Amino acid sequence: MPKNKGKGGKNRKRGKNEADDEKRELVFKEDGQEYAQVLRMLGNGRCEAMCIDGTKRLCHIRGKMHKKVWIAAGDIILVGLRDYQDDKADVILKYMPDEARLLKAYGELPENTRLNEGIANLDEEDENAADDYIEFEDEDIDKI
Numbered sequence: 001m002p003k004n005k006g007k008g009g010k011n012r013k014r015g016k017n018e019a020d021d022e023k024r025e026l027v028f029k030e031d032g033q034e035y036a037q038v039l040r041m042l043g044n045g046r047c048e049a050m051c052i053d054g055t056k057r058l059c060h061i062r063g064k065m066h067k068k069v070w071i072a073a074g075d076i077i078l079v080g081l082r083d084y085q086d087d088k089a090d091v092i093l094k095y096m097p098d099e100a101r102l103l104k105a106y107g108e109l110p111e112n113t114r115l116n117e118g119i120a121n122l123d124e125e126d127e128n129a130a131d132d133y134i135e136f137e138d139e140d141i142d143k144i
Contacts, residue, residue, distance in 0.1 A: 074114075
């Protein structure tokens with residue numbers, strides 16, 4: 001058997017969760033940057049996001065964030081716009097849910113932006129979901 005020449009396996013690579021900064025400064029957009037909401041993940045370090053200016057862009061997750069900061073659909077991100085490609089952008093920062101709520105409170109995000117807050121988003125869908133169910137009587141099941 002070959003000798004282990006490395007310094008550990010994948011658990012070492014995971015290391016401590018350094019992305020979990022409890023109190024970090026709220027970063028606002030600057031020139032050449034825009035807020036966006038992730039529509040879907042595409043794989044290979046890319047995602048499709050709807051920017052606040054109304055443009056759908058293909059975003060590339062930068063190497064510093066790759067495999068360290070996990071981005072999912074519905075997350076609010078800060079993207080850097082490209083001068084030479086308007087339909088593509090680079091993900092600079094992912095906002096935590098509490099930071100996204102603060103951005104909305106400060107008026108940086110429009111009021112119609114739906115934040116990924118889990119239970120709060122499901123309330124409207126649950127009201128309509130009751131109409132989707134069909135109840136069968138025992139007699140109907142016996143006929144089948």
